[in-house]
Amino acid sequence: MNKTFARLGLIAMSLLAVGCDTTNVDDTVGSFYADYNKDAFEQCKPRGDKFDEFSDNPFVSVAEQHVSTFSVDADGASYAVMRRYLSSGYTIDPQSVRIEEFLNYFTFDYPNPIGSESIAINAEVGDCPWNAGHKLLRLGIKGKSLAKSEVPKANFVFLVDVSGSMYTDDKLKLLKSGLIELVYKLNPDDRISIITYSGVVKKLLESTPAREAAKIKSAISKLQAEGCTNGGDALKMAYEEALKNYDAKRNNRIILGTDGDFNVGVTNIEMLAGIVEKYAKQGIYMTCLGLGMGNLNDAMMERISNLGNGAYHYIDCEDEMMKVFVTERERFVSVANDTKCQLTLDSKLVSKYRLIGYENRVMNNEDFDNDAKDAGEIGAGQTITALYEIVPTDEFKNNPKSTFCTFDVRYKRSLSDESVPMQLKVAVEESAKPASANLNFASGVAAYGMILRNSPYKGDATYDMACRLIKSSLSFDPDHRRSELLNLITKAAQTK
Structure with missing residues (x-):
């Protein structure tokens, strides 16, 4: 799988870097190797999905x-990572x-x-x-x-990865659509800032009230992927932006959208975790949104979301984006x-x-x-x-x-x-x-x-057992997600 996605990522970045015609992919890749700085490529190329290894709790x-x-x-x-792997045939x-x-x-x-x-x-x-x-x-x-009247006003900082590895439709394009949906669901007095990062960290939008939705949407629509990923400096800037607009009565939160491939600047998970933990103690919550495959640093995002008093979601499709940003948006509180x-x-x-x-x-x-x-x-x-x-x-x-x-x-x-x-x-x-x-x-x-x-x-657990148990629980099935799980188990059983 990693070789496949490395090749896809290579093609995507080559098209982005040199604007080549897609009619001959091999020629495109060849010209990419010839023209692109090899050191920069080594920093930016897909490295494979990263998961922490662990053993099951014993008796x-x-x-x-x-x-x-x-x-x-x-x-x-x-769960969403599992669904993506199955739907992609891996x-x-x-x-x-x-x-x-x-x-x-x-x-x-x-x-x-x-x-x-x-x-x-x-x-x-x-x-x-x-x-x-x-x-x-x-x-x-x-x-x-x-109740709607009980939801505290928000001070959100959208921290958006716009590095080259975010180029594909299942990453930045999907994230942009979800952020725009969220903007239109917010209270008019909620405030939004946008910070982007690739090789350069940039404040794209100063803290802006959600009533100026057109202005925020315009900023989001301009997001484009290029360069490498300096996530450490971006985290610091996002937290400083959140503190600058901090209000104890608000939901002060950073919403990070990335594949997690921090490959320049501060890249060590322990150092990133230290940044997050420091600011979490000052009342800033963290929500991590993981996107795409091939570069997904699941281990990093789970770790920093845990230490950042937040949650980690993997966004594999538009429906998941709507689940996180619309259907279950009250969970941000x-x-x-x-x-x-x-x-x-x-x-x-x-x-x-x-x-x-x-x-x-x-x-x-x-x-x-x-x-x-x-x-x-x-x-x-x-x-x-x-x-x-x-x-x-x-x-x-x-x-x-x-x-x-x-x-x-x-x-x-x-x-x-x-x-x-x-x-x-x-x-x-x-x-x-x-x-x-x-x-x-x-x-x-x-x-x-x-x-x-x-x-x-x-023990005696089987796919059939799992299906029987879930079928007996469908009397409660909000949004038909339990029924979807049945289909996924059936597919997993067929591809084992």
């Missing part, structure tokens, strides 16, 4: 460690599959918060489909929705900050457990009560789902009224607040109830993810 003995803690993760990028990279992002790409049918709470929590337990005798525990969180989850299990009733997904979100147990420790954010109206596979003891079924686990959550209403605690106890007798559409769907998604990862813990 843990409750007798040895009866508490499990993790940060929420509201990203959905991994094998899915197992390391691109993060099961928590598959789960949290979707909206679940969870109860809304009540009273002054910003979130509501729920839990459910049933039989584990892929391991007979095991149980599956589903934990759910729902962020409160906001964080209603729960630094949200942490903790599960405490009774060793008399559970012998082992395994957290499915969230591998890079696992926290030390002592960090749960430490408000200084960073964790994930939940957007307005957003649902978060986590699954634990548990191995019950012989005493489990003999104690139906007993609590086998306690689900604790801490979150902040704003980044500077003290955290708010919530708790839910789950009794053994809950496992005797029929599985809901929520549990069936989550089980099907997890089974599919484990198959794609070739997880050592997938």
Whole structure:
């Protein structure tokens, strides 16, 4: 795959650089090698998609460690990456599959918060489909929705990658259409700045109220791809622009659109992460939008969005752009900050457990009560789902009224607040109830993810099993996205 996209990227950049006729691609490439500065080419050429490698969370003995803690993760990028790979006819990279992002790409049918709470929590337990005798525990969180009058005004900085690798239609052209759609959905008093970066970092548009939509649209329409990618300096300028127009009552946020190929200037992920983390502490949120294939630095974007109090989305088509910018735009507003989850299990009733997904979100147990420790954010109206596979003891079924686990959550209403605690106890007798559409769907998604990862813990999971579970959950299917997943699983089964 990487060679194919490297060639496509080479052709695209050659056309951009020398304006050659497309009737003879080989001649175009030949002239590109002859005319283009080789050092510059080495900096700009596609290098292949980059994903962090990780191993699945193992089973843990409750007798040895009866508490499990993790940060929420509201990203959905991994699911959209999978869809793009399938639609393009390529094998899915197992390391691109993060099961928590598959789960949290979707909206679940969870109860809304009540009273002054910003979130509501729920839990459910049933039989584990892929391991007979095991149980599956589903934990759910729902962020409160906001009425139009409750949505804070925005101070957005669009940070747009206009380097040569963004030339193709599935990158800059797609991003431009989404940004224009967002502008027309904003409050007239929201403010927009635009900063672009390639070899040069430039402020294309000073902070402008959204009521001047024509002016903002005109600036967006002028975006063109050329040059290499100096993302580090661009990040600094974007954050300084956000701080310049900072208002504590507004949603102060950078929206970064890129394939992640930072190849000049500050390119080290740790250094980029340090920039993001520094400014996140000053109340500036980060949303990362990944685009295209061949140069996608998924590892970088997931990392900096996590540290930037934000979310990471992968944009593979216009429908996904509309999902992020229109259908679910209220999620740009964080209603729960630094949200942490903790599960405490009774060793008399559970012998082992395994957290499915969230591998890079696992926290030390002592960090749960430490408000200084960073964790994930939940957007307005957003649902978060986590699954634990548990191995019950012989005493489990003999104690139906007993609590086998306690689900604790801490979150902040704003980044500077003290955290708010919530708790839910789950009794053994809950496992005797029929599985809901929520549990069936989550089980099907997890089974599919484990198959794609070739997880050592997938047990008896099959594509057919995943499809059966999802089909039984279609009573709740907003925007028909669950039905779309069925089609994707069928395609994955045919191309394995």
